[in-house]
Amino acid sequence: xxxxxxxxxxxIDANCAYIGMNPxxxxxxxxxxxxxxxxxxxxxxxxxxxxxxxxxxxxxxVAARHLAMNENYDVRLILLxxxxxxRTEESKQNFSLLSYSGLTELREIADSKELEKYSGWKxxxxxxxxxxxxxxxxxxxxxxxxxxxxxxxxxxxIISIDSPSGYDLDGGEVVKSVVADTTITFHKMKTGLELxxxxxxxxxxxxxxxxxxxxxxxxxxIGDLMSLAHRNKYSHKGNxxxxxxxxxxxxxxxxxxxxxxxxxTGADIVTVxxxxxxxxxxxxxxxxxxxxPLEGDRLNPSNIPVLKNLLETxxxxxxxxxxxxxxxTLETVEQLLPFCRKAxxxxxxxxxxxxxxxxxxxxxxxxxxxxxSRLSGSxxxxxxxxxxxxxxxxxxxxxxxxxxxxxxxxxSDGSVTRLNRTGNSGMTVGGTGDVLTGITGALFxxxxxxxxxxxxxxxxxxxxxxxxxEKGNGLLATDIIARITDVILGVL
Ligand SMILES: NC(=O)C1=CN([C@@H]2O[C@H](COP(=O)(O)OP(=O)(O)OC[C@H]3O[C@@H](n4cnc5c(N)ncnc54)[C@H](O)[C@@H]3O)[C@@H](O)[C@H]2O)[C@@H](O)CC1
Ligand SMILES: [K+]
Numbered sequence: 001x002x003x004x005x006x007x008x009x010x011x012i013d014a015n016c017a018y019i020g021m022n023p024x025x026x027x028x029x030x031x032x033x034x035x036x037x038x039x040x041x042x043x044x045x046x047x048x049x050x051x052x053x054x055x056x057x058x059x060x061x062v063a064a065r066h067l068a069m070n071e072n073y074d075v076r077l078i079l080l081x082x083x084x085x086x087r088t089e090e091s092k093q094n095f096s097l098l099s100y101s102g103l104t105e106l107r108e109i110a111d112s113k114e115l116e117k118y119s120g121w122k123x124x125x126x127x128x129x130x131x132x133x134x135x136x137x138x139x140x141x142x143x144x145x146x147x148x149x150x151x152x153x154x155x156x157x158i159i160s161i162d163s164p165s166g167y168d169l170d171g172g173e174v175v176k177s178v179v180a181d182t183t184i185t186f187h188k189m190k191t192g193l194e195l196x197x198x199x200x201x202x203x204x205x206x207x208x209x210x211x212x213x214x215x216x217x218x219x220x221x222i223g224d225l226m227s228l229a230h231r232n233k234y235s236h237k238g239n240x241x242x243x244x245x246x247x248x249x250x251x252x253x254x255x256x257x258x259x260x261x262x263x264x265t266g267a268d269i270v271t272v273x274x275x276x277x278x279x280x281x282x283x284x285x286x287x288x289x290x291x292x293p294l295e296g297d298r299l300n301p302s303n304i305p306v307l308k309n310l311l312e313t314x315x316x317x318x319x320x321x322x323x324x325x326x327x328x329t330l331e332t333v334e335q336l337l338p339f340c341r342k343a344x345x346x347x348x349x350x351x352x353x354x355x356x357x358x359x360x361x362x363x364x365x366x367x368x369x370x371x372x373s374r375l376s377g378s379x380x381x382x383x384x385x386x387x388x389x390x391x392x393x394x395x396x397x398x399x400x401x402x403x404x405x406x407x408x409x410x411x412s413d414g415s416v417t418r419l420n421r422t423g424n425s426g427m428t429v430g431g432t433g434d435v436l437t438g439i440t441g442a443l444f445x446x447x448x449x450x451x452x453x454x455x456x457x458x459x460x461x462x463x464x465x466x467x468x469x470e471k472g473n474g475l476l477a478t479d480i481i482a483r484i485t486d487v488i489l490g491v492l
Contacts, residue, residue, distance in 0.1 A: 003193070005169070006170055009187065010223065011227045015216035015217070016216040021216075022090075027059060032066050034062075035067045038067055043072060045072075049076070051077060051079050052130060052131045055133065058094050061130075063161070065094070076104050076105040076107075076120055076124075078115075082110055115143050126156055131166075132165040133163050140176050159181065161184060162183075164179065164180045165178045169192040183204070185208070220422075225491045226491055228446075228451055241269075242315050243270045244318070245318045245438070246273050247319070247321035249296075249323055255282055255434070256272070258441070261439050265456075265488065272292070277296075292310065294306060299328075301332050304335060311341070315444075317340045318344045319343055320344075320437065337363070341362070345366070364401045375394075384408060384410075388410055388412070391412045392414060401413040403456070405433065407423075409457040411454045418450070420461060423460070423464050427475070432477050440452055466486055
């Protein structure tokens with residue numbers, strides 16, 4: 001079983017909530033797994049739980065409740081801090097149940113000195129460490145730091161919940177950590193617990209399932225958006241992505257839709273390079289667009305020097321919307337691609353593609369079924385597992401990230417394959433593919449291809465679903481662009 005990072009685990013947790021699981025359900029299963037571990041290790045005895053104010057502590061509250069049901073155990077719990085400062089609702093709720101759970105002792109201790117004076121550290125058979133889990137940031141502060149020292153200086157058997165407190169589940173520097181005999185981590189093995197040194201802190205590591213829905217991992221959800229690159233307060237212009245849209249000539253709406261979608265997704269700068277015959281029209285759609293007119297009525301080889309310069313100053317190129325399929329246009333696309341560091345290739349540009357592209361560049365292809373059939377030379381199977389296989393194989397063989405649009409979108413970079421089910425029947429209207437490429441370009445400018453592609457289909461489909469609630473099958477591509485911010489607001 002492959003291991004995951006703590007941010008991937010957080011994304012899975014959030015995806016569970018997104019599809020309707022109450023966070024209490026996962027916490028209940030996590031706590032129950034800890035209680036089971038204790039009862040399998042020891043048929044009776046004294047157990048001290050040490051809990052922090054985050055959800056790691058919440059798991060400890062649940063475990064203590066489960067264990068105290070069994071009269072063979074003497075169960076005590078110390079909360080590090082005041083219960084009014086417990087961080088989440090689910091943790092608060094589980095803490096309040098402890099007053100009715102028959103614990104021998106339930107204490108709230110915020111002060112390190114008082115913690116040191118506490119008499120219950122001695123003579124425990126087991127100490128359960130629920131101080132800090134995957135939510136730790138930086139070196140442990142007080143009173144957590146003293147609690148870690150006290151746990152380590154006891155001679156009890158130590159079981160850590162999810163992670164030895166203080167240890168970095170992603171394998172970063174460890175300043176101070178609980179040294180556990182056993183660590184029960186949840187759902188999947190964590191990257192940091194597989195490192196050669198980890199046994200020193202984690203002891204024996206076991207993975208406990210906590211009832212995560214399978215789709216929360218395979219289907220893209222809101223949690224995946226939370227893992228994308230975030231703008232911080234020190235960001236300045238350009239940090240959040242410069243996107244170059246190369247399109248138009250045969251049409252003018254398509255490149256404008258892609259560019260507006262990229263702006264609404266948060267790109268700082270979007271430049272639209274289009275043949276001069278449509279440049280004024282594209283510019284007239286919005287004063288937010290920077291439009292560069294290219295010589296001629298269609299993209300052609302004489303445009304290459306200008307475009308090469310533009311590629312230098314942009315993070316990603318979105319190539320295809322509204323280009324048309326003139327031979328010289330497709331030849332130009334083919335010559336241009338090797339100069340792209342990152343490119344999203346869609347629509348007509350897919351016809352100018354020879355794969356694999358001979359360059360170091362990274363490419364996301366966004367075909368629909370018919371376009372993919374032509375690219376791969378075979379029918380796209382209807383059955384989902386076969387579809388996933390064919391997409392994964394193509395991505396791996398051609399060294400691209402493939403985003404196959406459909407009722408269920410399939411995204412693969414050849415090693416990871418994800419699915420997306422947002423979107424609706426109203427989105428068969430023209431222009432929605434252009435919106436998707438724009439969103440993909442904006443995300444790809446500041447993220448890896450797989451995260452960009454999978455989050456882009458999710459955002460596009462979710463914005464489409466919001467537009468559908470308002471407009472039904474009469475929704476337009478511009479209505480989707482107008483709802484992008486409703487999907488990403490507060491998340492990205
Ligand atoms: N749905 C979920 O999110 C689930 C989470 N689970 C548990 O929740 C844990 C993660 O919970 P949280 O995200 O609440 O985080 P934690 O409980 O790991 O810790 C976060 C808390 O510690 C504080 N903190 C952070 N860094 C600190 C430091 N260096 N020194 C002192 N205090 C520090 C934070 O302010 C916060 O109050 C997992 O490890 C796992 O045990 C499980 O209940 C399963 C489901
Ligand atoms: K812990």
